[in-house]
Amino acid sequence: MTTFHLTVVTPDGCAFDGQAERVVCRAIDGDLAILAKHGDYCTALGMGEAHIVDADGQRRRAACMGGMLTVLNGNVHLVATTWEWAEEIDQARAEASKKRAEEILARKDLDEREYELAQARLKRALVRTSVH
Secondary structure (H helix, E strand, O other): OOOEEEEEEEOOEEEEEEEEEEEEEEEOOEEEEEEOOOOOEEEEEEEEEEEEEEOOOOEEEEEEEEEEEEEEOOEEEEEEOOEEEHHHOOHHHHHHHHHHHHHHHHOOOOOHHHHHHHHHHHHHHHHHHHHO
16 A cells, blocks of 8 residues: 655654555544645644554554644655654553543533533543543
């Protein structure tokens, strides 16, 4: 299959830099897949599962928590706020975070900001537990 150059970077460094057959991730308006020869494109990323199929056909799953994706002249750059490969996710920690968020959301005295923060924490935990 035809490949393209993909770079995935985070504030912590480079998570992937090489040839890929496909990258699939969640944009703010739905899931998208980028293949070789995709037209120039730019979008904001949402929270969700992502995966890369590398040049050898190996599929690697990750949790992606926001960022930007650009396709320019056949090169794809994904700048993620957080990118965690499935094998790096601490399942017990993700489950504990999910439980804490659910406990906070069950309280009746939350203001709007506390509620939004707990919702975001829950969503991140759900993405991590589904990817692991």
